Amino acid sequence: MATVPKIEVGADYKEKYGFFVPEEYVFKAKRGLNPDIVTEISWMKQEPEWMAKMRLRSLEIFRKKPMPKWGADLSVIDFENIFYYLKASDKQSKTWEELPPDIKATYDRLGVPEAERKFLAGVSAQYESEVVYHSLQESLTKKGVIFTDTDSALRDHPELFKEYFGTVIPPADNKFAALNTAVWSGGSFIYVPKGVHVEIPLQAYFRINAENMGQFERTLIICDEGSFVHYIEGCTAPIYTTDSLHSAVVEIIVKKNARCRYTTIQNWSTNVFNLVTKRAMAYADATMEWVDGNLGSQITMKYPSVYLMEPGAKGDVLSVAFAGKGQHQDAGGKMIHVAPNTTSTITSKSISKAGGRTSYRGHIKIYPGANNCKSFVKCDALLLDDESRSDTYPYNDVDAENVTLGHEATVSKVSDEQLFYLMSRGIPRAEAETMIVNGFIEPFTKELPLEYAVELNRLIQLEMEGSVG
Amino acid sequence: MALTAETLDQLQGEPGWLRERRQNALAAYETLQLPSKTDEEWRRTDVSRFNAAEYSKLEHLDGLKLERPSGLPAGVILKPLREAAKDHPDLVEPRLFSLVHADRDRFAALHAAFFTGGTFLYVPDGVEFDQPVLGQHFSHAGGNSVLPHTLIVAGRGARFNYLDEYIAEDDTEAGYRSGSTEIFVGEGSQVGYVAVQKWGRNVWHFADQRAELQKDSNLRLFNVTLGGKFSKTRVEASLAGEGSNAELKAIYFASGEQFFDFHTLQDHRVGNTRSDLLFKGALQDVARTVYAGLIKIEKHAARSDAYQANRNLVLSDKAKATSIPMLEIDNNDVRCTHGATVGPVDPEHLFYLRSRGIPETTAKRMLIQGFFGDVLDRIPFEHARKLVEAELEARIG
Amino acid sequence: MKRVEAGGTPVCLAHAEDGNFYALNDICTHEEFFLSDGELWGLDVECPQHGSRFNLETGKVTGLPAVIPAKTYPVKLEGDEIYVEVPD
Numbered sequence: 041m042a043t044v045p046k047i048e049v050g051a052d053y054k055e056k057y058g059f060f061v062p063e064e065y066v067f068k069a070k071r072g073l074n075p076d077i078v079t080e081i082s083w084m085k086q087e088p089e090w091m092a093k094m095r096l097r098s099l100e101i102f103r104k105k106p107m108p109k110w111g112a113d114l115s116v117i118d119f120e121n122i123f124y125y126l127k128a129s130d131k132q133s134k135t136w137e138e139l140p141p142d143i144k145a146t147y148d149r150l151g152v153p154e155a156e157r158k159f160l161a162g163v164s165a166q167y168e169s170e171v172v173y174h175s176l177q178e179s180l181t182k183k184g185v186i187f188t189d190t191d192s193a194l195r196d197h198p199e200l201f202k203e204y205f206g207t208v209i210p211p212a213d214n215k216f217a218a219l220n221t222a223v224w225s226g227g228s229f230i231y232v233p234k235g236v237h238v239e240i241p242l243q244a245y246f247r248i249n250a251e252n253m254g255q256f257e258r259t260l261i262i263c264d265e266g267s268f269v270h271y272i273e274g275c276t277a278p279i280y281t282t283d284s285l286h287s288a289v290v291e292i293i294v295k296k297n298a299r300c301r302y303t304t305i306q307n308w309s310t311n312v313f314n315l316v317t318k319r320a321m322a323y324a325d326a327t328m329e330w331v332d333g334n335l336g337s338q339i340t341m342k343y344p345s346v347y348l349m350e351p352g353a354k355g356d357v358l359s360v361a362f363a364g365k366g367q368h369q370d371a372g373g374k375m376i377h378v379a380p381n382t383t384s385t386i387t388s389k390s391i392s393k394a395g396g397r398t399s400y401r402g403h404i405k406i407y408p409g410a411n412n413c414k415s416f417v418k419c420d421a422l423l424l425d426d427e428s429r430s431d432t433y434p435y436n437d438v439d440a441e442n443v444t445l446g447h448e449a450t451v452s453k454v455s456d457e458q459l460f461y462l463m464s465r466g467i468p469r470a471e472a473e474t475m476i477v478n479g480f481i482e483p484f485t486k487e488l489p490l491e492y493a494v495e496l497n498r499l500i501q502l503e504m505e506g507s508v509g
Numbered sequence: 510m511a512l513t514a515e516t517l518d519q520l521q522g523e524p525g526w527l528r529e530r531r532q533n534a535l536a537a538y539e540t541l542q543l544p545s546k547t548d549e550e551w552r553r554t555d556v557s558r559f560n561a562a563e564y565s566k567l568e569h570l571d572g573l574k575l576e577r578p579s580g581l582p583a584g585v586i587l588k589p590l591r592e593a594a595k596d597h598p599d600l601v602e603p604r605l606f607s608l609v610h611a612d613r614d615r616f617a618a619l620h621a622a623f624f625t626g627g628t629f630l631y632v633p634d635g636v637e638f639d640q641p642v643l644g645q646h647f648s649h650a651g652g653n654s655v656l657p658h659t660l661i662v663a664g665r666g667a668r669f670n671y672l673d674e675y676i677a678e679d680d681t682e683a684g685y686r687s688g689s690t691e692i693f694v695g696e697g698s699q700v701g702y703v704a705v706q707k708w709g710r711n712v713w714h715f716a717d718q719r720a721e722l723q724k725d726s727n728l729r730l731f732n733v734t735l736g737g738k739f740s741k742t743r744v745e746a747s748l749a750g751e752g753s754n755a756e757l758k759a760i761y762f763a764s765g766e767q768f769f770d771f772h773t774l775q776d777h778r779v780g781n782t783r784s785d786l787l788f789k790g791a792l793q794d795v796a797r798t799v800y801a802g803l804i805k806i807e808k809h810a811a812r813s814d815a816y817q818a819n820r821n822l823v824l825s826d827k828a829k830a831t832s833i834p835m836l837e838i839d840n841n842d843v844r845c846t847h848g849a850t851v852g853p854v855d856p857e858h859l860f861y862l863r864s865r866g867i868p869e870t871t872a873k874r875m876l877i878q879g880f881f882g883d884v885l886d887r888i889p890f891e892h893a894r895k896l897v898e899a900e901l902e903a904r905i906g
Numbered sequence: 907m908k909r910v911e912a913g914g915t916p917v918c919l920a921h922a923e924d925g926n927f928y929a930l931n932d933i934c935t936h937e938e939f940f941l942s943d944g945e946l947w948g949l950d951v952e953c954p955q956h957g958s959r960f961n962l963e964t965g966k967v968t969g970l971p972a973v974i975p976a977k978t979y980p981v982k983l984e985g986d987e988i989y990v991e992v993p994d
Contacts, residue, residue: 101957110549210969212957319970347970378973407973411826423841426811432836437553438851441826445851447834453841546938 053279053502057150058309060278061142063250065168069125071252075099078222081125085191085225088198098211098221105215111401112339112368117313122254122285124223126168132189133173143167150276152245159491160272161240162187166257167247169225180238186231187242190258193229200231204260208291208319208347216315220256220289227257227288232267232298241270241303241489248277248284248312259290263298263326270301272492276336279309283338286312292320292328296350299327305492307499308336310367318344325352331487334361334369335499343401345374348382348410355384360484363396363428364503372402372433377410377440388419389481392428393503399431404438404445411441419449422480424473474504512538512561512623512654519567520591520625526602527594534611534621541615553799553831554741554770556616559713564654564685567625573657574647575628578640586631587642590658593629600631605660608691608719608747616715616741620656620687627657627688630671634664634695641670641701641890648677648684648708659690663698663726670701670890677709677736684712686737692720692728696750699727701889705896708736710765716742722782724750729889732759733897734769735904745774748782748813757786758887760897762904763796763828773802775817777810780840786817789884791877791905792828801833804847808839817847822854822880824873877905907951909942912992917979918942919990920962922949928962929979929990936972 067084069077078099082092107114133139136153147153147165156163162176164187171189180187186197194201211221228244248255263269277284286308294300300320308314314337320328330344346355357373375384390398400419421430432449454476462472478485478497485493517531544551577587586597594601611621628644648655659673675688686708694700700720708714714737720728734740746755755775763769775784790798800819821830832849854876862872881901888894907920909932916932918941930951932940939955946952950959950968958972965976982989 109547207969210952210957210959210971212952212955213971214956321970347973349973376971376973408827421836421838423838426808426841428841430836430838432834432847434834434849436832436849436851437829438821438823438831439829441823442853443823443851444853445832445849447832447847447849449834449836449845449847451836451838451843451845453843 053309057276057307058279059149060249061146064140064142065126065128066130067125067127069123071123072120073099073122073124073223077124081223081225084125084127087194090202091194094206094211095222098218101212102215102218102222105218107215111341111370111399114313114315114339117283117285121282122252123250124254124256125225126250126253127170128167128249129170129172132171134175136173139172143172146247146249147173147245150245150247155243155491159240159489160243161238162242164189164228164244165247166226166244168250168253168255171226183236184233185236185238186229188229190227190229190260191225193260197229197231200262201229201260204262204291204293208293208321209289209317214317216287217289217317220258220287220317223254224256224258224289227259228261228271229259230261230269230271232263232269234264235266237268238270241272243272243274246273246275248286251280252282252284254285254287257288259288261292261300261302263294263300265295266297268299270303272303272305272489274305274307276307277309277312280311282311284312286314286316288316290316290318294320294322294326294328296324296326301329301331303331303488303492304333305496306334306336306340310336310338312337314340314342316342318342319347320345321347321349322353322355324350327354327356329356330358330373331484332357332359332371333484333496334371335503338366339368339370341370343372343374343403345376346384347376348378348384350379351381353379353382357386358484358487359386359388360481361390361398362500362503363390363392363398365394365396368397368399370399370401372400374403375405375415377406377413377415380409380411380413382410382413384415386417387483389484390419390430391422391424391477391480392430393424395427397429397431399433400449401433403435406438406440406443406445408439411443413440414444415446417447420480421449421451422477423451423453470504474501477504512565512619516565516567516623523591524595524598526598530606531622534618537612538615538618538622541612541618543615550772550801559739561619561685566653567623568649568653568655573626573628574645576643576645578638578642582636582638584633585636586629588629590627590629590660597629597631600662601629601660604662604691604693608721609689609717613717616687617717620658620689620715620717623654624656624658624689625654628659630660631662632664632667632669635666636664637668641672641892643672643674643892645674645676646688648682648686654685656687659688661690661692661700661702663693663695663700665695666697667695668699671703672893673704674896675704675706675708675736677707677712680709681711682709684709686712686714688714688716690718694720694722694726694728694753696723697725701729703731703733703888703890703893705733705893705900706736706740707900710736710738710767712737714740718743719745719747720755721747721749722753722755725752726750727754729756729887730758731888731893733900734759734761735900738766739768741770743772745776746784747776747778748784749778751779751781754783755785756887757784758884759788760881760884760901761788761790761798762901763790763798764793764904765796766794767796768798770799771801775804775815777804777806777813777815780809780811780813782810783814784816787884787887788818789820789881791822791824791880792830793824795825795827797829799831801835803835803837804845806838806840806843806845811840811842813840814844819849821851822877823851824854874905907942907944907946909940910990912990913994915992916940917990917992918951919981919988920946920951922946922962924949927981927983927988929981930960930962930965931977934958934972935974935976941976
């Protein structure tokens with residue numbers, strides 16, 4: 041039986057993450073989306089002309105593309121009511137003390153500086169549209185590791201940037217990738233040189249503070265041959281009565297023999313639409329691992345994918361989704377087998393409660409010639425009451441020889457036997473249910489660094505108590 | 510020539526209500542758009558080369574040959590559907606196209622407008638018989654449309670078996686075929702239905718099968734798909750009464766340039782219902798198959814139990830299999846499991862057989878037969894099982 | 907860019923910025939939309955639907971989500987006539 045970490049009961053999202061500080065901005069673009077706003081963002085950032093052009097073109101693509109007809113209901117998003125660019129600090133800090141006091145207080149309260157001292161090799165903190173704090177251990181800088189915000193990367197590493205930006209996820213890929221390319225700001229840029237192993241994780245923390253904010257970070261990670269990096273992102277926002285939009289694009293290139301692990305603990309408040317495109321390309325004998333936890337947001341649509349480009353490449357997605365009242369988590373993964381002898385697994389665990397809806401949506405595609413591939417998908421859904429809903433939509437296309445593909449899914453409720461067993465030992469029902477849920481997602485938590493695992497179990501407990509939303 | 514209102518003149522002697530219904534379906538056909546590549550159901554299914562106008566000559570009565578079981582109990586009605594429409598409008602009119610809707614899409618509308626016959630079987634309350642009803646549908650001259658429709662009504666506590674066999678006299682003729690079926694499974698009844706589709710290899714085949722199950726009824730529906738250059742079959746069971754149980758099974762064997770598409774639905778509308786689906790197929794040469802199935806557990810359908818599996822055996826490097834098993838679960842007090850596999854003949858099994866001195870081709874054939882074995886055992890009655898085993902034998906051969 | 911048919915094969919015929927004509931199979935290898943409805947970017951053609959890019963000269967994929975190269979065909983100019991050689 042999984043043990044539940046001792047945690048204080050009664051704290052809630054509002055207390056811990058949902059607070060907000062008064063808005064004070066160096067620059068706040070007008071509400072709404074038009075070519076002037078896009079040009080203004082580019083001008084503020086003093087970008088090269090090619091980027092300004094790419095943004096405007098992407099805006100046009102965004103306008104032309106229809107909203108997705110599948111998945112969650114996105115018709116409620118009012119694109120004209122959103123602030124697309126907010127700059128809260130006029131410079132980026134290298135120490136927490138240099139930050140404006142409100143922002144520093146926010147991160148203190150979220151525990152980010154403490155986490156950095158304890159177990160992180162580098163930290164990036166994004167507040168609204170811009171990265172306000174950045175650090176990387178000196179030993180890594182010396183080895184040639186680049187970990188910076190994406191705006192600085194465009195300025196400081198223009199060639200590396202231009203070689204890869206938009207090649208994994210072009211603006212036309214989907215409506216929200218186009219939107220992101222038009223108005224992107226912030227995000228992380230990571231380059232790990234050949235053979236370098238970044239042994240302790242790098243972390244980025246994304247925070248939305250303002251109401252009706254749109255956050256559009258753009259992340260680009262390049263793992264050169266034989267390298268390794270583990271990148272962790274966390275995200276939270278205050279609870280407002282009107283909606284915010286988070287629409288990120290993450291592009292990752294994992295070269296020969298390299299390995300990249302990307303961990304997300306998504307805990308947006310339940311007024312945030314979270315529509316994210318994440319895609320990696322894995323070359324010969326490379327490994328890409330997405331560890332994706334979705335707890336917060338009103339609607340999430342996110343399907344991290346791996347293009348297995350050369351023989352021996354390996355892709356993993358481990359996904360956990362929790363949907364409480366009013367939430368729809370539409371998550372999953374995609375594995376595109378382009379080359380022979382590639383392997384992939386997707387493991388999805390979802391929990392629905394209090395009318396929440398979780399949907400697993402996945403795609404396994406084996407292209408002609410990608411012979412001798414193996415792919416296995418396992419989805420388990422837990423429905424905690426009869427108000428809630430779970431869907432499974434797995435698409436499997438096999439066009440090659442000697443491929444072994446398997447998909448399995450089950451949907452169940454918390455078993456009465458388990459519950460009875462625990463309650464007969466004097467454990468109150470709510471706590472017993474929490475224990476069962478924590479046991480259910482253990483394959484996920486055990487992949488997290490300890491501190492995050494503890495945090496995740498705590499979040500699950502909060503959700504189970506119904507104190508969120 | 511196209512399929513138009515004039516084409517309907519080929520179908521004389523029908524009652525007014527049926528005529529009107531055909532005209533409405535034709536109107537629906539003319540307003541409905543061809544499905545586009547962005548419609549999920551049609552994304553992998555290319556119908557752009559299908560031109561109904563090429564097949565505007567309707568095959569009268571579709572060459573139906575009905576084999577009546579000897580000594581059919583009194584009250585059982587078994588006759589060609591067009592005849593039944595005249596003789597028993599009270600039984601036929603309210604049911605025909607009430608499960609398979611004419612306006613669902615362009616192909617359903619085309620079938621409803623021009624269906625060329627088929628069978629009506631009515632088994633009154635409490636009537637049982639063992640010998641299966643056999644309906645054989647033949648195609649004759651080339652370049653035509655053969656569009657039979659089967660309507661089966663099982664009264665309370667009725668028990669019987671039915672086999673539809675779609676037979677090509679000439680394996681190479683081109684044509685347009687559809688073989689749709691509606692089954693009303695009455696309270697406490699037990700119905701076995703088998704459809705064996707072995708049209709020629711140059712025809713377009715569209716089939717819509719839908720059954721509605723009342724309280725404590727039991728349906729065993731089995732499909733065998735072997736023919737057609739293009740074959741799209743929808744198999745849907747609507748579990749509308751508590752205690753009902755639907756078993757949906759199928760085998761398919763696709764070779765050459767054949768394309769098969771299966772869409773299935775297990776719709777649990779009320780609680781205490783069971784459904785069990787298994788579709789197994791083998792693919793060789795450059796054949797392509799698509800399986801997409803949905804288990805839907807509606808809000809109040811507690812204590813439902815649903816199972817869905819699609820297994821594909823891929824025997825060549827150029828064959829393509831798509832498998833999309835889906836779940837939509839709106840109640841937590843249920844048991845739902847589904848699975849899909851796509852894979853080659855297990856090399857270890859092959860190695861084992863070969864090590865016993867069995868030649869490779871024989872060993873492969875044994876493994877293919879073994880693959881279908883468990884599902885063949887689920888064919889609801891002996892006559893159909895023997896028929897299917899022989900058909901498979903000839904194809905795996 | 908223009909869509910032409912050659913012996914039943916849909917061909918995307920492009921007049922690129924280098925002044926040359928290029929021909930490649932018009933069906934995008936990703937999800938079968940027409941490349942000729944897309945845009946030219948230097949010596950790349952971009953699919954209008956999902957933004958996949960192909961090199962005009964080699965057919966090589968230069969941008970996801972497509973992964974399979976496009977078939978290219980030799981082009982000959984004779985006076986005002988353009989000939990595309992499509993194998994059977």
